[in-house]
Structures are given as structure tokens and as C-alpha cells.
Amino acid sequence: MSTQTADHTDIRATNLAAVLGHLRREAPCSRAAIAAGTGLNKATVTSIVGDLLERRLVRETQQTQNHVGRPATLLVLDGSAYATIGLEVGARGLTALGCDAAGEQILRWHRAGPGVDAGPAKTIAAVVALARRAITTVQSSGRQVLGITVGVPGLVNRDGAVVLAAGLGWTDVPLRAELAAALGRPDIPVTVDNDASLGVLAEHLYGPYAGTANLVQLTGDTGVGAGIIADGRPLAGHLGYVGEIGHLRLVPDGPACGCGRRGCLEALASLPAILEQVDGSIDDDPQHQLETLIRRADADDAAVAKVLAEAGTHLGHGIAALVNILNPEVVLLGGAYALLAGHLAPAIDKALREASIAPDAGGCTVTASTFPHTATPLGATAHALTPLTRGRLPARS
Amino acid sequence: MSTQTADHTDIRATNLAAVLGHLRREAPCSRAAIAAGTGLNKATVTSIVGDLLERRLVRETQQTQNHVGRPATLLVLDGSAYATIGLEVGARGLTALGCDAAGEQILRWHRAGPGVDAGPAKTIAAVVALARRAITTVQSSGRQVLGITVGVPGLVNRDGAVVLAAGLGWTDVPLRAELAAALGRPDIPVTVDNDASLGVLAEHLYGPYAGTANLVQLTGDTGVGAGIIADGRPLAGHLGYVGEIGHLRLVPDGPACGCGRRGCLEALASLPAILEQVDGSIDDDPQHQLETLIRRADADDAAVAKVLAEAGTHLGHGIAALVNILNPEVVLLGGAYALLAGHLAPAIDKALREASIAPDAGGCTVTASTFPHTATPLGATAHALTPLTRGRLPARS
Numbered sequence: 001m002s003t004q005t006a007d008h009t010d011i012r013a014t015n016l017a018a019v020l021g022h023l024r025r026e027a028p029c030s031r032a033a034i035a036a037g038t039g040l041n042k043a044t045v046t047s048i049v050g051d052l053l054e055r056r057l058v059r060e061t062q063q064t065q066n067h068v069g070r071p072a073t074l075l076v077l078d079g080s081a082y083a084t085i086g087l088e089v090g091a092r093g094l095t096a097l098g099c100d101a102a103g104e105q106i107l108r109w110h111r112a113g114p115g116v117d118a119g120p121a122k123t124i125a126a127v128v129a130l131a132r133r134a135i136t137t138v139q140s141s142g143r144q145v146l147g148i149t150v151g152v153p154g155l156v157n158r159d160g161a162v163v164l165a166a167g168l169g170w171t172d173v174p175l176r177a178e179l180a181a182a183l184g185r186p187d188i189p190v191t192v193d194n195d196a197s198l199g200v201l202a203e204h205l206y207g208p209y210a211g212t213a214n215l216v217q218l219t220g221d222t223g224v225g226a227g228i229i230a231d232g233r234p235l236a237g238h239l240g241y242v243g244e245i246g247h248l249r250l251v252p253d254g255p256a257c258g259c260g261r262r263g264c265l266e267a268l269a270s271l272p273a274i275l276e277q278v279d280g281s282i283d284d285d286p287q288h289q290l291e292t293l294i295r296r297a298d299a300d301d302a303a304v305a306k307v308l309a310e311a312g313t314h315l316g317h318g319i320a321a322l323v324n325i326l327n328p329e330v331v332l333l334g335g336a337y338a339l340l341a342g343h344l345a346p347a348i349d350k351a352l353r354e355a356s357i358a359p360d361a362g363g364c365t366v367t368a369s370t371f372p373h374t375a376t377p378l379g380a381t382a383h384a385l386t387p388l389t390r391g392r393l394p395a396r397s
Numbered sequence: 398m399s400t401q402t403a404d405h406t407d408i409r410a411t412n413l414a415a416v417l418g419h420l421r422r423e424a425p426c427s428r429a430a431i432a433a434g435t436g437l438n439k440a441t442v443t444s445i446v447g448d449l450l451e452r453r454l455v456r457e458t459q460q461t462q463n464h465v466g467r468p469a470t471l472l473v474l475d476g477s478a479y480a481t482i483g484l485e486v487g488a489r490g491l492t493a494l495g496c497d498a499a500g501e502q503i504l505r506w507h508r509a510g511p512g513v514d515a516g517p518a519k520t521i522a523a524v525v526a527l528a529r530r531a532i533t534t535v536q537s538s539g540r541q542v543l544g545i546t547v548g549v550p551g552l553v554n555r556d557g558a559v560v561l562a563a564g565l566g567w568t569d570v571p572l573r574a575e576l577a578a579a580l581g582r583p584d585i586p587v588t589v590d591n592d593a594s595l596g597v598l599a600e601h602l603y604g605p606y607a608g609t610a611n612l613v614q615l616t617g618d619t620g621v622g623a624g625i626i627a628d629g630r631p632l633a634g635h636l637g638y639v640g641e642i643g644h645l646r647l648v649p650d651g652p653a654c655g656c657g658r659r660g661c662l663e664a665l666a667s668l669p670a671i672l673e674q675v676d677g678s679i680d681d682d683p684q685h686q687l688e689t690l691i692r693r694a695d696a697d698d699a700a701v702a703k704v705l706a707e708a709g710t711h712l713g714h715g716i717a718a719l720v721n722i723l724n725p726e727v728v729l730l731g732g733a734y735a736l737l738a739g740h741l742a743p744a745i746d747k748a749l750r751e752a753s754i755a756p757d758a759g760g761c762t763v764t765a766s767t768f769p770h771t772a773t774p775l776g777a778t779a780h781a782l783t784p785l786t787r788g789r790l791p792a793r794s
Contacts, residue, residue: 015436039412041438155755163756214635226722236628237724238611239760244721247754249714251649259754317646321718324641325623327634357644357656358552359560363636 012048013391015040019048020057020389023077028061030072049075055393056081057101077102082394083143085134086380087127087150088195091167091222091272092287094126096134097377100143101385103206107137108374112287120162120173128182135188145188146394147384150179151195151376153222155241160192163241166258167222167272187395191383195219196243198379199334199371200227201234205382207370209330216322217369218245219334220270223258224318227334227379230326245318246270265318269311271336277307290336297343305343312344316351319366323352327362334369341368409445410788412437416445417454417786420474425458427469446472452790453478454498474499479791480540482531483777484524484547485592488564488619488669489684491523493531494774497540498782500603504534505771509684517559517570525579532585542585543791544781547576548592548773550619552638557589560638563655564619564669584792588780592616593640595776596731596768597624598631602779604767606727613719614766615642615712616731617667620655623719624731624776642715643667662715666708668733674704687733694740702740709741713748716763720749724759731766738765 018038023029026037035045052058059078079101088095093113098106111130114122131148138145152175154165160176162168176192183190200217209215215229224246228235235242246266247259254263255273267273275282275289278296283289296304319331333341333348345366352361369375388394415435420426423434432442449455456475476498485492490510495503508527511519528545535542549572551562557573559565573589580587597614606612612626621643625632632639643663644656651660652670664670672679672686675693680686693701716728730738730745742763749758766772785791 011434011436018436037408039408039437039441044436164754228722230627231630231633233628233630235723237759238726239724239755241724241755241759242722244754247721247752248718249752261752321645322722324644325625325639325719325722326632327636327638329635355644355646355658357561357641358636358638362634362638 015044015391016048016051016393017389017391019045019052020077020391023058023075027076028074030074032072034075051393055396057388057393079103081143082146082388083138083141084146084381084384085131085138085148086198086377086382086384087131087134087148088198088376088380089123089127089150089152089168090195090376091153094130095374095377096130097374097381098134098138099378099381101146101388103382106141106143107134108377109134110373117169120168120170120175120178123168124175124178124182127179131179131183135185144394146388147189147191148179148183149191149193149198149380149384150175151193151198151380153195153219153225155244156192156194158240160190162192165223189384189387193380193383194225194227194240194243195222195376196225196227196334197234197236198227198377198383199369199375200229200332201379201382202371202375203227203332203334203369203379204229204234206378207332209332212330214326214328215330215332216243216319216326216328217332217334217375218315218319218322218337219375220246220266220315220337221335222270222272224266224270226322228322228326228328245322248318248321250314250317265314269314269318274307274311277311278304290339294339297340308340308343309347312347313351315344316348317355319348319352319364320355320361323356323358323361323364327358328364331364331366332369333366334375335372338368338370338372412441412788413445413448413790414786414788416442416449417474417788420455420472424473425471427471429469431472448790452793454785454790476500478540479543479785480535480538481543481778481781482528482535482545483595483774483779483781484528484531484545485595485773485777486520486524486547486549486565487592487773488550491527492771492774493527494771494778495531495535496775496778498543498785500779503538503540504531505774506531507770514566517565517567517572517575520565521572521575521579524576528576528580532582541791543785544586544588545576545580546588546590546595546777546781547572548590548595548777550592550616550622552641553589553591555637557587559589562620586781586784590777590780591622591624591637591640592619592773593622593624593731594631594633595624595774595780596766596772597626597729598776598779599768599772600624600729600731600766600776601626601631603775604729606729609727611723611725612727612729613640613723613725614729614731614772615716615719615734616772617643617663617712617734618732619667619669621663621667621715625719625723625725627723642719645715645718647711647714662711666711666715671704671708671737674708675701687736691736694737705737705740706744709744710748712741713745714752716745716749716761717752717758720753720755720759720761724755725761728761728763729766730763731772732769735765735767735769 082101155163162173180190213232226243251263257264257267479498552560559570577587610629623640648660654661654664
């Protein structure tokens with residue numbers, strides 16, 4: 001009989017997701033309109049709306065519909081009683097973002113370090129400390145925390161373990177399990193995902209290209225990775241290892257890559273590779289080093305221009321592989337690439353158009369992300385809402 | 398009010414698709430079970446089932462369910478009154494396949510030529526002649542033809558125009574429109590798609606890896622292309638140009654490719670490239686030439702083994718790009734690659750494992766397709782069923 005029960009829970013969740021989806025697209029709307037729009041019967045809709053009202057996920061308005069017939073009480077979504085927390089672990093530090101369930105930002109913090117060489121244990125301790133403070137802040141604003149999602153620049157499997165994060169020097173770190181244990185809050189689900197996969201979620205929901213069905217975001221702050229929305233949905237693949245464009249071999253016997261191979265896109269055109277080509281090494285303060293790079297580029301420094309043009313050509317070839325395989329409508333340059341986009345774009349466009357098989361690069365536009373600093377944690381706050389958007393209601397607080 | 402009507406038609410189609418989907422997974426089942434499984438109310442289910450019975454897409458059985466309570470009449474799908482026709486335009490000739498709506502094969506024909514140099518007009522005439530004969534054969538078996546889908550080795554846009562098919566020497570051929578006009582059967586929808594995209598559909602529905610959520614099929618008979626199922630759905634991209642892995646540049650300044658670039662995977666490891674490396678040229682009868690190649694490979698001919706090992710290495714690097722970007726669970730070697738799989742596989746596996754960033758190539762298995770000759774037309778018959786599976790009922794015959 002347990003199968004029977006599970007099935008009924010699934011149906012309830014599917015129906016609840018359909019009601020929430022209808023409200024997201026059409027609100028304000030009546031119960032009758034939800035029933036007509038979803039094909040669910042009115043008793044089911046009334047029962048689901050009751051659950052949503054009780055949890056303050058929807059509220060009734062006094063508006064009436066502008067058509068002939070009896071005025072109906074209308075419903076609108078209300079995300080103000082709930083929040084999620086998104087965190088990014090990067091080579092340049094930790095970022096935390098808190099948003100309510102409607103996407104309104106509640107908090108945004110950045111912490112420098114722990115550095116790339118700190119190792120997983122120190123980083124996990126720093127993430128947990130930041131997450132605890134964020135939980136306290138969100139709760140003191142009267143909101144219930146629905147979940148925490150953490151973005152990492154590396155291969156993350158479906159259990160939230162970091163299989164490989166070359167830029168952080170991590171291998172086989174069971175990050176989700178260790179964070180959850182250290183946090184000690186079984187009421188707050190913790191998930192871990194790839195930073196680029198989370199970043200493209202933010203663009204797909206909140207950016208100027210929101211809703212673009214075939215959208216890619218490319219970042220190169222630590223390694224080079226692509227987050228992919230394909231045919232309207234985030235791409236995940238068999239084990240979760242998608243978008244690893246950084247290890248496309250562009251130059252046989254090219255410069256050594258952190259992965260142990262040679263001539264990878266990442267070794268040629270990641271931010272660390274660019275900084276090393278310009279300055280000969282990576283500083284203790286890469287943030288300051290990046291700012292100097294941008295200043296020199298903006299001042300038409302010839303040496304910097306040459307490095308950026310070469311990096312742009314390599315990025316164009318990497319993006320051409322994405323274009324030939326996925327045919328995206330838009331490729332967004334994220335992170336530091338967004339800040340350097342004006343200098344990278346001409347070489348990217350030229351190489352992309354030369355190396356794409358489809359005319360006009362398959363209609364692809366390459367442009368800068370509008371969230372160069374927060375795409376990953378913002379996408380993480382949206383990702384932590386997944387159980388709710390799939391129809392799993394939060395526990396009653 | 399037309400929007401309102403369109404909305405209601407959409408809802409009816411969505412609900413009909415849900416009922417068909419439930420029947421496909423669960424049949425035999427009762428109307429009540431369909432209502433419970435889909436969340437639709439019983440009156441809606443009864444009305445939809447009525448439409449399906451009237452069109453002989455489902456039938457009632459006398460079976461009763463094995464549980465306590467009143468016996469219910471059960472429903473099963475019945476595809477025997479309808480058929481679709483799939484056609485493949487290849488460098489080696491034309492193939493036609495007819496299947497009923499349950500996937501049972503009704504006819505399978507192969508015609509040699511028109512050759513690669515015949516041009517679009519002659520090829521379109523040959524396709525139309527073959528399609529007409531197939532329609533007559535299907536109709537004389539008492540079935541209604543629901544649609545015709547044609548697979549082409551090239552870039553096909555969403556209007557069914559072939560933007561570029563380098564292997565056929567075609568540019569900007571409005572194939573769907575010209576086929577439909579020449580066929581003169583407005584009651585039978587004609588669609589055109591990329592051959593590899595159709596081939597992987599056949600594997601996803603009928604092959605030993607049917608249902609694999611992340612599945613790629615690679616073919617190289619004319620150009621080199623990949624058909625992609627990602628997270629359970631065929632990948633289409635912005636304009637329909639996905640899987641063009643053949644023009645990944647593997648060897649800067651390598652051999653000239655038909656696309657005008659150098660060192661593309663296609664120029665190194667397509668079937669024509671392999672035949673040319675072995676024999677110095679492509680025969681008038683490439684089918685016979687391929688059979689000779691296979692015989693020599695099976696007899697451990699050293700020159701052939703060397704060419705196939707090199708081609709396998711290049712294919713392994715091409716597949717690594719797919720693996721790094723898409724993380725498929727299975728990559729199937731289709732067409733001639735399937736017939737040569739035993740000889741290609743060791744070099745493919747070695748190069749793939751070296752060039753993939755994820756451990757163990759992200760869990761990817763590379764193996765031979767079981768439909769080396771018919772994947773594309775078989776996938777095309779399934780593709781022509783798309784309107785029905787999306788809930789658009791056929792016209793009453």
C-alpha cells in the first residue's frame with residue numbers, strides 16, 4: 001500500500017505545481033480560472049488553494065475580474081513569508097545572498113578567502129559560519145528558511161559531492177553531506193551544484209534574456225565552465241557533469257592545464273590564465289589584480305589588448321563548440337568575462353563566426369551578463385526553491 | 398474570443414496527451430484509473446476516451462482488474478488503424494520505412510541513388526515517387542497515413558528547409574515546402590529533420606538503451622553528426638541546428654573539410670574520409686567499398702587497422718567534447734560506425750577517457766547502434782507521430 005500512498009502524494013504535488021505555475025503566469029486569477037486553466041476539478045483546486053493560503057504562499061485580493069458574471073475573489077502569489085539562501089564558493093572568496101520566495105533580495109554579503117589553498121575543511125567551516133549568520137538574519141526578518149544551495153566551480157554529482165574542482169584543488173569532497181552535518185539544521189535542506197549551472201538559472205529567471213529557451217552562461221573566474229539552459233530547461237546530464245567546456249583541447253601541446261592535460265581552453269583563457277599572461281603570476285589579491293587589468297585594458301594598454309584578443313579568440317573557438325552542439329540563442333559572458341566583455345567581444349565574435357558551421361553562428365548573440373558578481377548565489381536562491389515549485393509544500397512553521 | 402478558443406483547444410490537447418501517456422505506461426487500465434493517475438475529472442476522461450474509441454486509437458478489453466470491487470472495462474492502446482512513413486536521404490541512396498502507430502513495421506524499401514551530385518531537384522522527385530508508393534501501400538493495407546518525416550544529413554531549420562548539407566552539396570533548399578507541393582496531399586503533413594536527430598529518436602524508443610535519459614547517437618556516413626537526447630527529451634536548440642560535432646576543429650591546419658575549414662572531425666574520421674584514406678578515393682559504389690573495408694578490417698589488414706585506429710582516436714576526442722558538455726550515459730555508434738565498431742572502439746575509448754574531465758568519462762558507455770541501416774527512417778516514423786502524442790487527433794478518415 002505504500003506505493004499507492006507515494007503515488008497519491010506525487011499526484012498532489014504535480015497538481016500543486018500546476019496551480020502554482022498557473023498563478024505565476026496568470027495571477028491575479030480566480031479558483032475557477034485555475035480549474036479551467038489546469039484541467040483540475042474545482043474541489044481539488046479549492047483544497048490546494050486552502051493549503052497555499054494556510055502557508056501564506058498565496059493571498060486573496062479584493063479585485064474583481066473585468067468580465068460579465070458574478071465577481072470572484074482573486075488570488076495572487078505571496079513569497080514574503082519564506083526565503084532561501086544562496087552561497088558561492090569561489091577562488092576570490094565566499095558570497096551569500098538571501099531572497100524571499102518572490103525573488104526579492106534580503107541580504108548580500110561577500111567574504112574574502114579562505115584562499116584556494118585553504119583546503120575543504122577550512123572552506124566548509126567558513127561556509128557554515130556564513131550560512132548560520134544568514135539564517136539568523138532571515139529568520140529575524142520573520143521569514144522561514146526553505147533551503148540553502150551552494151555553488152562550487154567543479155564537477156558536482158547528484159549527491160552534492162564535489163568530485164573534482166581543479167581550481168580549488170579539491171577531489172571527492174562530500175560537500176553537501178558535510179555542510180548539512182556541520183550546520184545541524186535538519187529542517188533546512190542543503191543542496192550543492194555547479195557554479196555555472198546555478199549562474200545560468202539566475203539569468204534565465206531574472207536577467208534581460210529571462211525565458212530564453214536556449215541560453216548559455218560562460219564563466220572563467222576559477223576554471224572555465226558553461227551553465228546551460230536547453231529547450232527551456234537546465235541541462236543536468238547523466239551524473240550532473242555538464243558544461244565542462246574548459247577542457248576542450250584547442251591547442252595540441254599547448255600550455256599545461258590544472259587538469260594535467262595541455263592546451264585546454266581553461267589553460268588559455270580563464271581569468272587566472274589571462275592574469276598570468278599579463279603579469280607573469282597570480283597575486284595574493286586577484287580581485288585587485290583584475291581591477292588593474294581592467295584599468296589597463298580601458299586605457300588601451302597594448303600588451304593587455306594583445307592578451308585579451310588572444311583569449312577572446314580561444315573563447316570564440318570554445319563557444320563555437322557550444323554553438324555547433326547546442327545551438328543557443330544567447331551566450332552570456334559571466335563573472336570577470338562580463339567586466340572584460342568590451343575587450344573580449346570582437347575577437348570572440350570573429351572566431352565564433354569562423355568556427356560555427358551554421359550561418360551567422362546559428363543566430364547566436366554573445367553579450368555580457370548583467371550579474372557579474374552575483375549570478376551564482378542568485379541562481380542558488382532560485383534553485384533552493386525547486387521543491388516548492390515542484391509542489392512540495394514547506395513544513396508548517 | 399479566438400484566444401479563448403485556442404486556449405480550450407490547447408487544454409483539450411494537453412489532457413488528451415496526458416490520457417495517451419497514461420495508457421502508454423499503464424495499459425490495460427480503467428477510465429477511473431486514468432482519472433486518478435492524471436488528476437483529470439472522470440467526465441473529461443470519459444469524453445476523451447470516447448474520441449479515442451471513435452478513432453480506433455484505443456479499444457476496450459473484457460479483462461477485469463485483479464482487485465476487490467466492481468469489475469471495470471479496461472482500455473488498451475491500438476495503433477493498427479494508423480501508420481506513418483519515414484524516409485532518409487543519404488549519400489548512399491533513399492530508404493523508406495512504414496510503421497503503424499504502435500511501431501510495427503509495415504514496409505521497408507531501399508533505393509540506390511540519386512547520387513550525391515544529382516542536385517536537390519532530382520532527389521526531391523525520387524523522394525516524392527518513393528513516398529507516393531509508400532502511401533499507396535499503407536492505404537491498401539487499410540491504414541490511414543498520419544504523416545511523413547524525411548531525414549537529411551545537414552542543418553535543417555524549423556520550417557524544414559535544408560540550410561546546409563555539405564555532404565549532399567545542398568545550400569538553402571526549402572525541402573519540406575517543395576516535397577509537400579510535389580506530393581500534393583494536404584491531408585498528410587510532411588516534416589523534415591536532421592538525420593542524426595531522427596536516428597537517436599529510434600534508439601530512444603526502440604533500441605536496447607530505450608528510455609536512457611541522456612543518449613547520443615553519432616553517425617558519419619555522409620558528414621559526422623550527433624543526435625542528442627538530453628534529460629529525456631530530444632534536443633533541438635534555437636533554430637534546430639544541434640549536434641554538429643563534425644566541424645569541431647581537432648587538428649589546426651589539418652586536412653581540408655567540405656565546409657571550407659581545416660582539421661574538422663568530419664575531414665578526419667567520417668566514412669568518406671576513412672574510405673579515401675584507405676583507397677585513395679571514393680568509388681561510384683561506396684556501399685561495396687564499405688563492405689570491402691569491413692572485410693579487410695576483419696582480416697586484420699594492417700593498413701586498414703592503422704586508418705581505423707587513427708579515426709577512432711579522432712572520434713574519441715569528438716565524443717569527449719560531447720561528454721564534457723552534455724554528460725551522456727550512452728553514446729551509440731550509428732550507420733557505418735556501427736558496422737566498424739569493433740575496430741574503432743579501442744581507440745575511441747582510450748582517447749575519450751584521456752580527454753574527458755569527469756572520472757571514467759562521466760559514466761559514459763560507447764557502443765554500437767543496433768539499427769545501423771534504419772535508425773533515421775525508423776526515428777522518422779516515430780517523429781511523424783508527434784502531433785498525436787501531443788494530443789492532436791487525426792482527422793476522421
